[in-house]
Each structure stands twice: as structure tokens, then as C-alpha cells.
Amino acid sequence: MTSLFEYAPAPESRSIVDIRPSYGLFVDGEFVDGTGTPLKTVNPATEEVLSEVATGSEEDVDRAVRAARRAFVKTWGPMRPADRGKYLFRIARLLQERAREFAVLETLDNGKPIRESRDVDVPLAAAHFFYHAGWADKLEHAGLGPAPRPLGVAGQVIPWNFPLLMLAWKVAPALATGNTVVLKPAETTPLTALLFAEICQQADLPPGVVNIVTGAGETGRAVISHPDVDKVAFTGSTEVGRSIARAVAGTEKRLTLELGGKAANIVFDDAPIDQAVEGIVRGIFFNQGHVCCAGSRLLVQESVHDEVVASLQRRIGTLRVGDPMDKNTDLGAINSAEQLARIRELAAFGETEGATCWQPEGELPDRGFWFKPTVFTDVSPAHRIARDEVFGPVLSVMTFRTPDEAVAKANNTTYGLSAGIWSEKGSRILKVTDQLRAGVVWANTFNEFDPTSPFGGYKQSGYGREGGRQGLAAYLSSGDQK
Amino acid sequence: MTHVLDPNALADTSSGTGTLPDPFADVTRSNDAFRAFLHGLPGVDQVGAEARAKVLGTRSIKTTAKAWAIDTAISMVDLTTLEGSDTPGKVRALAAKARRPDPTDPSCPAVAAVCVYGDLAGVAQEALAGTGINVAAVATAFPSGRASREVKLADVRDAVANGADEIDMVIDRGAFLTGRYLDVFEEIVAVKEACGSAHLKVILETGELVTLDAVRRASWLAMLAGGDFIKTSTGKVSPAATLPVCLVMLEAVRDFRTATGRQVGVKPAGGIRTTKDAVKHLVLINETVGSDWLSPDWFRFGASSLLNDLLLQRQKLRTGHYSGPDHVSVD
Numbered sequence: 070m071t072s073l074f075e076y077a078p079a080p081e082s083r084s085i086v087d088i089r090p091s092y093g094l095f096v097d098g099e100f101v102d103g104t105g106t107p108l109k110t111v112n113p114a115t116e117e118v119l120s121e122v123a124t125g126s127e128e129d130v131d132r133a134v135r136a137a138r139r140a141f142v143k144t145w146g147p148m149r150p151a152d153r154g155k156y157l158f159r160i161a162r163l164l165q166e167r168a169r170e171f172a173v174l175e176t177l178d179n180g181k182p183i184r185e186s187r188d189v190d191v192p193l194a195a196a197h198f199f200y201h202a203g204w205a206d207k208l209e210h211a212g213l214g215p216a217p218r219p220l221g222v223a224g225q226v227i228p229w230n231f232p233l234l235m236l237a238w239k240v241a242p243a244l245a246t247g248n249t250v251v252l253k254p255a256e257t258t259p260l261t262a263l264l265f266a267e268i269c270q271q272a273d274l275p276p277g278v279v280n281i282v283t284g285a286g287e288t289g290r291a292v293i294s295h296p297d298v299d300k301v302a303f304t305g306s307t308e309v310g311r312s313i314a315r316a317v318a319g320t321e322k323r324l325t326l327e328l329g330g331k332a333a334n335i336v337f338d339d340a341p342i343d344q345a346v347e348g349i350v351r352g353i354f355f356n357q358g359h360v361c362c363a364g365s366r367l368l369v370q371e372s373v374h375d376e377v378v379a380s381l382q383r384r385i386g387t388l389r390v391g392d393p394m395d396k397n398t399d400l401g402a403i404n405s406a407e408q409l410a411r412i413r414e415l416a417a418f419g420e421t422e423g424a425t426c427w428q429p430e431g432e433l434p435d436r437g438f439w440f441k442p443t444v445f446t447d448v449s450p451a452h453r454i455a456r457d458e459v460f461g462p463v464l465s466v467m468t469f470r471t472p473d474e475a476v477a478k479a480n481n482t483t484y485g486l487s488a489g490i491w492s493e494k495g496s497r498i499l500k501v502t503d504q505l506r507a508g509v510v511w512a513n514t515f516n517e518f519d520p521t522s523p524f525g526g527y528k529q530s531g532y533g534r535e536g537g538r539q540g541l542a543a544y545l546s547s548g549d550q551k
Numbered sequence: 552m553t554h555v556l557d558p559n560a561l562a563d564t565s566s567g568t569g570t571l572p573d574p575f576a577d578v579t580r581s582n583d584a585f586r587a588f589l590h591g592l593p594g595v596d597q598v599g600a601e602a603r604a605k606v607l608g609t610r611s612i613k614t615t616a617k618a619w620a621i622d623t624a625i626s627m628v629d630l631t632t633l634e635g636s637d638t639p640g641k642v643r644a645l646a647a648k649a650r651r652p653d654p655t656d657p658s659c660p661a662v663a664a665v666c667v668y669g670d671l672a673g674v675a676q677e678a679l680a681g682t683g684i685n686v687a688a689v690a691t692a693f694p695s696g697r698a699s700r701e702v703k704l705a706d707v708r709d710a711v712a713n714g715a716d717e718i719d720m721v722i723d724r725g726a727f728l729t730g731r732y733l734d735v736f737e738e739i740v741a742v743k744e745a746c747g748s749a750h751l752k753v754i755l756e757t758g759e760l761v762t763l764d765a766v767r768r769a770s771w772l773a774m775l776a777g778g779d780f781i782k783t784s785t786g787k788v789s790p791a792a793t794l795p796v797c798l799v800m801l802e803a804v805r806d807f808r809t810a811t812g813r814q815v816g817v818k819p820a821g822g823i824r825t826t827k828d829a830v831k832h833l834v835l836i837n838e839t840v841g842s843d844w845l846s847p848d849w850f851r852f853g854a855s856s857l858l859n860d861l862l863l864q865r866q867k868l869r870t871g872h873y874s875g876p877d878h879v880s881v882d
Binding site for chain 1: 619
């Protein structure tokens with residue numbers, strides 16, 4: 070049966086963005102050749118090669134760090150804070166002006182639906198620059214001492230799930246606090262960072278304040294282990310985060326890590342069920358589940374389990390899948406073949422360990438990397454799909470009987486990045502929130518972000534906070550150290 | 552291209568028989584029992600409902616999909632005039648428009664019904680005889696509903712006797728808001744009986760109920776009492792039809808069918824003036840309750856000025872350029 074009301078294709082035009090056949094590194098305000106072997110970046114929805122991107126070697130990274138140091142000492146460091154704020158406001162406005170270009174490029178390079186890059190990623194990235202621009206000349210009121218000082222050169226390594234947004238989370242606070250930056254984007258999604266380099270040029274940002282060195286893991290290692298880097302900020306997997314912590318140990322570098330998660334989304338029997346189902350969908354299928362704070366463990370009170378699961382399955386069937394550039398797409402492509410293989414492996418574990426796997430009827434596109442939205446029921450807390458981060462559209466459903474059991478199960482994870490609570494009872498929300506060991510707790514919503522709200526984890530989800538007043542602390546010293 | 556994963560996801564899964572809402576037979580045994588039942592329905596989180604309606608409002612409906620949506624919306628219009636100044640002449644003009652909304656294009660569908668006050672139902676019936684277009688009449692001391700039950704029932708009987716095929720009644724919001732749910736229920740049951748074979752649309756006047764929790768409770772109340780349609784508003788109170796309200800009512804008819812097997816229609820009325828608004832409502836149906844409600848038998852727009860905007864957009868799709876307001880008739 071087909072629907073009476075079929076939506077005609079509504080593709081966003083890609084002509085707005087001009088993708089160059091090859092890109093260099095952005096060092097000291099200019100695009101320069103890299104000395105490593107170039108990487109190809111592909112559109113994960115079609116496997117089409119989009120462009121060739123330079124790889125930064127140790128020597129390239131050294132050049133970038135030296136440029137950043139020069140800018141810190143000569144221009145950006147000594148600049149009046151209000152003037153630094155002006156640059157950040159200018160960058161924020163340029164991001165808004167060129168929002169469509171960024172959204173299209175992000176969707177092509179990452180595979181996420183254009184609706185999300187247009188309505189979430191790009192507006193939030195601009196919002197981060199606006200928010201931090203306001204802080205630039207008010208840092209003495211941030212509660213970090215009477216005259217907090219920048220650290221120097223920040224080495225930043227970011228992931229592929231929100232390429233531009235993670236760049237904004239890293240670059241905006243670093244610049245607002247007077248630091249300069251060497252940033253390494255993820256190897257599968259470098260293009261919006263390189264377009265951001267153009268924005269830096271357009272904003273007349275002094276050379277060396279922002280340097281972007283593309284490449285794979287080796288390049289990232291060179292950035293974080295460079296001796297003249299004062300501060301390391303990383304967002305990505307817990308495994309890589311651990312190796313970074315080891316590499317930085319024993320040095321004077323300051324470190325913040327934003328790592329994985331296995332968030333509990335707790336639905337009590339007095340929840341607004343229809344909105345909870347929307348929240349569950351948003352929690353796990355937003356950005357194909359490539360979200361460190363994804364609500365990947367659904368904890369449902371036993372008395373409403375069947376109702377919630379049936380309603381959830383019906384809702385999942387209505388998700389629109391396909392061309393990420395189509396404005397009506399809800400679920401886009403998995404970012405890479407490597408990630409698809411990892412999701413498949415973990416999902417296969419779920420079945421062999423005895424959980425019940427459910428996927429909606431329907432076909433996926435033939436080309437590109439795709440995975441159906443998947444719900445596992447009959448999941449035991451001992452199963453790997455209940456413990457390991459899948460980083461894909463895979464939900465594990467477990468039950469509880471009492472609020473105490475819900476809290477115990479929610480906290481029974483090595484992670485602690487986020488959690489969600491669904492209940493119409495305010496006192497219950499407040500009490501349970503107090504007991505959850507997670508950096509962010511959403512009540513009757515999920516995956517809501519705002520630059521004023523600090524974001525970060527407990528336990529193996531990392532340390533440090535990004536965003537809000539608290540996020541500034543990672544880039545400032547109180548004045549008596551260093 | 553993009554597609555829905557499972558086109559059958561919203562298909563009928565009810566186990567009921569379609570005759571009696573069996574599982575709920577005893578919930579109206581007393582006002583206390585009925586109150587407990589209605590207050591036991593899952594709550595509605597307003598922020599979440601508004602967010603969902605907003606996302607669905609961003610759907611991009613173009614070309615063939617837009618053409619289908621416009622024709623479908625025209626066929627769902629209850630073309631309405633509810634003014635103190637209404638005359639037989641005005642109603643006849645409206646009836647002519649209802650039959651041939653676009654006189655320049657015979658392929659343009661007719662509307663579903665013409666909606667008038669009860670005393671003019673006979674004029675409308677005569678003007679629409681043999682067209683298949685229904686006559687709907689508002690009754691029960693519309694729009695306030697502030698009259699005794701006897702007067703309301705007499706109003707209904709009068710409209711039916713004048714030839715109304717559909718009765719749009721208002722619920723007693725005063726009784727609803729003070730928690731006298733059983734009184735509201737019994738009144739709908741009585742009106743339904745007075746309707747005879749005429750279809751009954753129950754107006755909740757959601758602008759006076761205010762909260763979405765109340766909208767869900769009133770929807771269930773009206774469905775349990777035998778309403779064939781639940782309708783948002785009289786059009787005399789602001790806000791009238793909004794997307795979040797319509798979303799909650801669609802969820803209610805969906806859940807009611809799942810529980811009882813009986814399908815109930817939905818009619819947003821008031822405040823829907825543009826093609827864009829109408830298309831957003833069709834998207835809401837499509838992604839909340841599915842194809843089963845995408846027909847004039849199960850969904851209506853209560854509107855007057857909406858039709859002309861639909862016609863202008865229809866002409867634009869056909870000719871490639873916008874005409875002006877003088878290319879559609881003023882009623």
C-alpha cells in the first residue's frame with residue numbers, strides 16, 4: 070500500500086556551495102599545501118568523492134602552532150577584549166549570512182538531513198559565537214578571579230558528528246578568552262571547517278588566530294602532543310580520549326575531554342506518552358544516533374512498557390529516510406563505511422545475546438551507507454547493547470518498576486554524559502534529577518542545546534564543561550598560575 | 552528522493568467491532584467515575600506538542616504533492632457563513648460557489664458542505680439539491696451554548712427538519728470547566744439522538760478550554776458520547792484552530808479507533824485562511840493518523856476565506872503565474 074499523500078522530491082539546491090577539487094591547510098591566515106598524503110572526503114549518502122583534502126604532517130602542525138603562538142603574542146593576546154568581541158560578532162553574523170551554504174556543505178559531507186543542518190547545526194554554531202562574543206570583555210565577571218588570563222595556544226581535535234557545531238563549541242570560547250587555536254577536524258568531515266577558514270579571512274581575523282590542519286589520527290596526535298600547545302580540547306570516542314589523557318599526562322597542558330555516552334531516557338508511567346515517544350525518537354534517531362549524548366538506553370516503567378513500545382514502533386514507521394538533501398528527510402546516511410561496520414557488529418551482538426530486534430518495514434537506498442532505525446526489546450543490563458556506545462540509530466529498551474530502580478539502572482553505566490526524564494510530576498523530576506550522575510538531565514525533552522548551558526560528562530564521558538560560564542574556565546587561568 | 556519507511560505504519564490496528572466502545576462502557580456510570588477516567592488519560596506536554604507541530608510545519612510540499620493537497624483541501628472545505636446579517640441571497644451565492652468553486656475550470660472539485668445557521672438550512676438544501684454537497688447547520692444555541700437543554704434540542708430538531716445533513720453542536724464549556732463531565736456527555740447523547748440520521752460534529756471550543764490536557768479530555772468525552780466528528784472551534788473565539796490543538800485531537804481519534812474500532816472525524820475551524828495553513832494540516836493528518844483520515848468523510852476545514860486562497864494557488868500551479876483577488880469570486 071502506498072500513501073495517498075506522497076511528498077514530491079524537495080531537494081535543497083547544492084549550487085549555492087562551491088566545493089573546490091582540492092583543499093590545503095589553513096595556516097597563518099592562508100591556505101597552504103600539506104606535506105602528508107591527501108585524503109578524499111566522500112558524500113556518505115552516495116559515496117561520491119566530494120574533494121581532496123591535504124593531510125597535515127608533524128612539520129605542518131609545527132608551522133601552525135608557531136603561527137598560533139605568534140598571533141597570541143603579537144596580535145590576539147594584547148588586543149583589547151572589546152575588539153576581540155567585535156571579531157567574534159562579525160564571525161557570528163557571517164555564519165548567519167552564509168547559513169545555507171554551510172548547511173548544504175555539512176549535509177553533503179556528513180550525510181545528516183538538511184533539515185537538521187539548516188535548523189540545528191548552523192543556527193547553534195552562530196549562537197555559540199554570538200554568546201561568546203558577549204563574554205570577551207566581561208571575563209573578570211565570570212567568577213574565575215579578578216583578572217583571568219588566557220592560556221596561550223589551544224590544540225583542538227573534533228569529531229565528525231557535528232563538524233561545524235563542534236568547531237564552534239571549541240573555537241568560540243577559545244577566542245573569546247584570548248587564546249589562539251590549532252584545530253583538527255575529523256578526517257571524514259573536513260569541509261565546513263575549511264569553509265569556516267574562509268569566514269575567518271572574510272572577517273579579517275588576524276593571521277594565525279585560527280589555524281585548521283586537516284588529516285587523520287596522526288595529525289591529531291601531532292596537534293595534542295606538540296610541546297608548545299598549552300591547552301588540549303578533544304571531543305570524540307572514549308578510547309581516543311584515554312590515549313590523549315595518557316599523552317598529556319606529566320605535561321603542563323590543560324585538558325578537557327568530551328567523550329562517549331550511553332544515556333538513559335527514563336519514561337515514568339505518568340509521562341505525557343505522545344510527547345515522550347517524540348522525545349525517544351529525537352533522543353536516538355536525531356543525527357542518525359551519531360550523538361554522544363543520545364538517549365540510547367530507554368528505561369520504561371513496566372506498567373506502560375507495551376503501550377510505549379507499540380506507539381514508538383508506529384512512529385518509527387513514519388520516519389522519512391533517503392536523500393539527506395531532501396528537505397523532508399528525517400533520517401540520513403551513516404557517516405562512513407567504518408562506522409556502519411561498527412553499528413552492524415554491535416547490533417549483531419544484541420541478537421546473539423538474546424535481545425529481540427525490531428526494525429520497520431521498508432527499503433533503504435542502494436548506494437551509500439545506511440542503517441535502519443532499530444529497537445531492541447528484552448534487553449538485559451548485562452548485554453553489550455545496554456553497555457557499549459553504538460553511536461548509531463539503535464535503541465535498547467529496558468524496564469523498571471520503581472523510581473529507585475530507575476535511578477539505579479540509569480546510573481549503572483561507565484558513562485555519565487546525559488539523561489532524560491519523562492513525567493508530568495514536577496517533584497519526581499526534581500528528585501530523580503538530583504540522583505542521576507549525568508552532566509545534562511533533560512526533563513520532558515531531549516537533545517536540546519543552548520550555548521548558555523554547560524555541557525559535559527561524569528566518569529568516562531570526560532571532564533570539563535563546554536558552554537555557559539563554566540565552559541570559560543577551560544580556557545582561562547585565574548591569574549596566579551602561569 | 553525520500554520515502555516513508557513503512558507506509559502501513561499508521562494503518563488500522565484496532566481490535567474493536569466498530570459498534571460500541573465496549574472497553575469504556577462503564578466509565579460513565581457516575582460523574583466521579585467519568586472524571587477519574589478522563590483525568591487518567593495520559594497528559595499532554597504543551598512544549599512537546601508545539602514542537603512536534605512546528606517540525607511538521609516545515610515539510611516542503613511541492614509540485615505534484617502540492618496539487619494533490621490543494622484539490623484535497625478544497626474537497627474538505629465546509630464553506631461557512633455564520634453572520635447575523637446572513638440572508639437567503641447570501642446563502643444561495645455561497646451554494647453556487649460550493650458547487651463550482653472555480654467557474655473557469657471544471658476540473659476543480661466541489662467543496663464538502665455549506666455550513667449555515669439552522670433557519671437557513673432549508674435555503675441551502677434547496678440550492679444544493681442533487682449536488683452531493685451536504686448542508687451543515689450549527690445548533691444548540693451556537694456559539695455560546697448558553698441555553699436550556701430543551702431549547703438546544705429544539706434548535707437541533709428545527710435544523711434537521713429544515714434539511715440539515717450535518718449538525719455542528721457546541722459543548723457546554725461551563726459544565727466542562729467546572730468538572731460536570733457527565734452533564735456534557737449526556738447533552739451530547741441527547742443531541743445525537745435528536746439528530747436522527749444527520750451527522751453530528753461536536754465543537755469543543757478549544758480556545759475556551761485553553762489547555763491541551765482539556766482538549767484531549769473533551770475529545771474523548773465527545774467521542775464516547777457518539778459524536779461523528781470532533782471540531783475545534785466556533786470561529787467566534789480566538790484562538791480558534793491551531794496546529795497543536797489539531798495534533799492532540801488527531802492523536803485522540805487515532806487512539807479511540809485503536810481502542811474501540813470506531814473512526815471519528817476531525818474538523819479544525821476558524822483561523823485557517825491560507826493554502827499553507829491547510830497543507831500543514833494535511834501533513835499533520837498524514838504523519839499522525841495516516842491515509843484513512845485523508846478524505847472529506849473524515850476531515851473538514853471550517854472556513855470561509857480559505858477557499859479563495861486555495862483557488863488562487865491552484866490557478867498559480869496551473870498557469871505558472873499568480874492572478875489577483877479579482878480572479879476569484881467575492882461572496
